[in-house]
Structure formats: structure tokens, C-alpha cells
Amino acid sequence: MKLTVFIGSPRGSKSNSTFLINHFETGFCKNNNNIIEYFYLNKINKTEENLEAFYKADNVIIIFPLYTDSMPGIVKEFIERIDTTKFETVKKLSYIVQSGFPEAKHSSYIARYLEKLCPRLKCTFNGIVTKGEIEGIQIKPTWMIKNTTFAFTELGEYYAEKLTFNHEIVKNLQKPYRLSKGTRVMLRIMKSIGLTNFYWNMKLKENNAYEKRFDKPYIN
Amino acid sequence: MKITILNGSPNGDYNTLTERIQSLKMQKENEGHSVEEFNLKEMDLAFCNGCWACWWKSPGICAIKDDIESILRSVINADLVIFSSPIIKGFTSSLLKKVCDRLIPLVHPYIELVENECHHLKRYDKYPDFALVALKEEDTDKEDEEIISDIFKRFALNIKTKVEFVEFI
Numbered sequence: 001m002k003l004t005v006f007i008g009s010p011r012g013s014k015s016n017s018t019f020l021i022n023h024f025e026t027g028f029c030k031n032n033n034n035i036i037e038y039f040y041l042n043k044i045n046k047t048e049e050n051l052e053a054f055y056k057a058d059n060v061i062i063i064f065p066l067y068t069d070s071m072p073g074i075v076k077e078f079i080e081r082i083d084t085t086k087f088e089t090v091k092k093l094s095y096i097v098q099s100g101f102p103e104a105k106h107s108s109y110i111a112r113y114l115e116k117l118c119p120r121l122k123c124t125f126n127g128i129v130t131k132g133e134i135e136g137i138q139i140k141p142t143w144m145i146k147n148t149t150f151a152f153t154e155l156g157e158y159y160a161e162k163l164t165f166n167h168e169i170v171k172n173l174q175k176p177y178r179l180s181k182g183t184r185v186m187l188r189i190m191k192s193i194g195l196t197n198f199y200w201n202m203k204l205k206e207n208n209a210y211e212k213r214f215d216k217p218y219i220n
Numbered sequence: 221m222k223i224t225i226l227n228g229s230p231n232g233d234y235n236t237l238t239e240r241i242q243s244l245k246m247q248k249e250n251e252g253h254s255v256e257e258f259n260l261k262e263m264d265l266a267f268c269n270g271c272w273a274c275w276w277k278s279p280g281i282c283a284i285k286d287d288i289e290s291i292l293r294s295v296i297n298a299d300l301v302i303f304s305s306p307i308i309k310g311f312t313s314s315l316l317k318k319v320c321d322r323l324i325p326l327v328h329p330y331i332e333l334v335e336n337e338c339h340h341l342k343r344y345d346k347y348p349d350f351a352l353v354a355l356k357e358e359d360t361d362k363e364d365e366e367i368i369s370d371i372f373k374r375f376a377l378n379i380k381t382k383v384e385f386v387e388f389i
Contacts, residue, residue: 117309179333
């Protein structure tokens with residue numbers, strides 16, 4: 001079986017979206033007859049090729065990071081360019097939306113749009129995964145991310161068998177949907193000892209920009 | 221009051237929206253406000269490439285050298301920003317979304333709790349209110365309007381401000 005995946009991250013092949021879908025592929029391709037074809041929406045000069053791939057596909061996943069509370073501009077542009085007169089067969093369309101925020105709630109608003117988009121694209125809605133806490137996933141130690149990567153592999157394996165997402169895995173990936181009281185207390189403690197922003201401070205210092213971190217460059 | 225209009229109409233027949241924006245602009249100017257309008261389709265604007273230089277290399281400054289700087293400066297010094305766009309396939313235009321993504325340098329990468337949720341910290345002391353004027357497409361229904369309004373409110377919350385009004389025409 002062939003699955004067509006559109007990667008909607010502006011960072012393309014090096015993105016966290018690609019990282020996650022690669023783990024999905026591990027499960028999906030346990031059956032050697034299965035194949036995933038990838039198309040990168042950040043390659044604007046390949047839009048025609050990407051659209052052709054969409055028209056020909058039967059099973060599609062669009063994966064992207066949450067950008068200012070919805071899809072990145074490159075994904076919206078791709079959606080706008082889809083011409084439903086160019087294909088006959090109704091496709092199955094699934095989505096994976098990942099974000100840097102710890103709670104999946106941030107992605108729930110765009111999820112509602114994406115489901116309603118399906119009939120507009122002559123597609124049947126085939127489920128959505130919303131996953132928070134993804135920023136920095138590629139630099140975290142394996143033990144810290146193994147639950148997530150394993151879940152994506154399981155998700156792929158199930159998709160290969162049933163042609164849809166497993167509801168239990170989707171539900172677990174969505175956790176935490178909101179921050180629990182305990183997590184909020186922990187975040188406040190972490191903030192007070194400067195741990196919340198460890199990742200950002202590390203990157204700012206790497207780039208000799210730490211002292212300028214509170215700059216307000218555009219005030220008249 | 222300083223007002224910035226971000227006109228996100230791409231090429232096409234969006235005369236109703238153009239007329240509404242022009243009448244709104246005239247009304248605000250007649251009330252004594254200064255209005256700066258950006259016609260996004262005529263500007264050199266790239267998509268955000270997710271490099272995050274604006275957060276960790278040159279804090280607050282976008283690394284892509286195109287026309288975004290004039291927009292960022294106008295937005296952060298305004299009292300009200302009116303986003304304007306036709307609805308295309310159920311959502312505001314990719315042209316407008318491109319600019320929304322590029323507003324990220326206006327906030328700080330650090331995270332804080334707001335209404336018990338994680339959000340970015342302010343970079344600036346003051347932010348303009350946001351408003352949206354959207355032109356309905358043929359199949360726009362009440363649910364579409366609700367979805368667009370809700371996402372716009374979330375966007376405002378993350379850019380450290382609030383929504384003054386949302387208008388569908």
C-alpha cells in the first residue's frame with residue numbers, strides 16, 4: 001500500500017515533523033509491501049509537482065507544526081492551490097499537527113478547521129493527531145522521547161493495517177490536553193529557578209545573543 | 221490613534237472587501253486617526269522559514285531581509301491593527317497567514333503561564349489591539365465564522381493582545 005505524506009514544516013526534511021513521520025514510517029513499513037512517498041511543501045518551486053502528487057493519491061497525511069495558532073503559510077497556500085476538478089476519486093485525508101507548547105489544546109482550534117476542510121477538498125476526514133511538547137525533540141536524549149517515538153511507530157503500524165489512526169494512541173499522544181494543577185505548580189517552581197527557559201537560554205548563549213534577549217528593535 | 225491595516229487580498233475579484241476597507245479607512249481618518257495600509261500582494265514577503273533567528277540570534281529581528289521590517293515597525297507602534305482577507309477554502313488567505321507567521325519576532329521565546337496555559341512572554345511593553353475584516357466565500361457558514369474567529373482570538377492571545385472586533389462581510 002502507498003501512503004502520500006505532505007510535510008508542511010518550513011524546515012522541510014530537517015524538521016520535527018519529518019522526525020515524527022519517520023517514526024510513523026518505521027511502523028507503517030513493517031510490511032515490506034508498504035511505501036511512503038514524501039512531498040515537502042516548503043519547496044515552493046515544486047508546488048505543481050506536489051499538487052500532482054495530491055491529485056493522484058488515495059491515502060494522504062498532511063503533517064505540520066502549529067504556526068501562530070494554525071497552519072504555516074506554506075500549508076495554507078498549498079490548500080488554496082488544490083483544484084478539486086483535477087481528480088475524481090475521493091481521498092482519505094488525515095492530519096498530524098505538532099506544536100512546541102506542552103499542551104495539545106493549542107492545536108485543537110485548527111483541528112476543527114481541518115476536519116471541516118475535508119469535503120471542500122473532495123476528501124473524507126480520516127482522523128487527526130495533535131501532539132504538544134515537540135520543540136527540541138531531536139536534541140533530547142532517547143529515554144526522554146521514547147514514549148512519543150514509540151507511539152508514532154505504533155500509530156504507523158496500525159494505520160498500515162486499518163488505514164486509519166488508532167483512537168487510543170491518538171488520545172494518549174494528545175496528553176496533556178491541558179496542564180494539570182501539579183504541572184502548573186512544577187512550571188512555576190522551574191521558572192523561579194530558571195529551568196523553564198533552559199533550552200532558549202542555551203541557544204541564545206550559543207549565538208552570543210543572550211545579553212540582547214530583551215531587545216525591542218522596532219519601537220519608534 | 222495609530223491604525224495599521226494589513227490587506228491580505230490576493231489577486232482576484234475582492235471588490236466588496238476593498239470597498240469595505242477603504243470606507244473603514246476613510247471613517248477612521250475622518251475621526252482624526254492616522255491610518256497606514258499595507259497592500260500585502262504588492263510587497264516582497266517570503267514565508268517564515270522557521271529559522272528562529274528572531275528568537276536566538278538577533279532577538280526581535282527577522283533574518284529574512286524583505287519588506288517585513290516596515291510591517292513589524294508599523295504593527296508594534298500602532299494602537300489597532302486591522303487584518304483583512306477574503307476567506308479562501310474556509311480560512312483567511314495564505315497571503316495574510318504568511319504575514320501572521322512573520323509577526324513572531326514581536327514576542328519572546330520564553331514561556332509563561334497565561335490563563336493556566338503556556339504562552340510566549342511579551343517582548344514589548346505595549347501591543348496593539350487586533351481586528352479582522354473577512355470577506356465570506358460562497359459556502360461560508362456560521363461554523364466557519366466561529367472557527368475563524370476562535371483561531372483569530374487565539375492568535376491575538378499569543379501575540380499578547382486582544383481582539384477588538386471581527387467582521388464578516
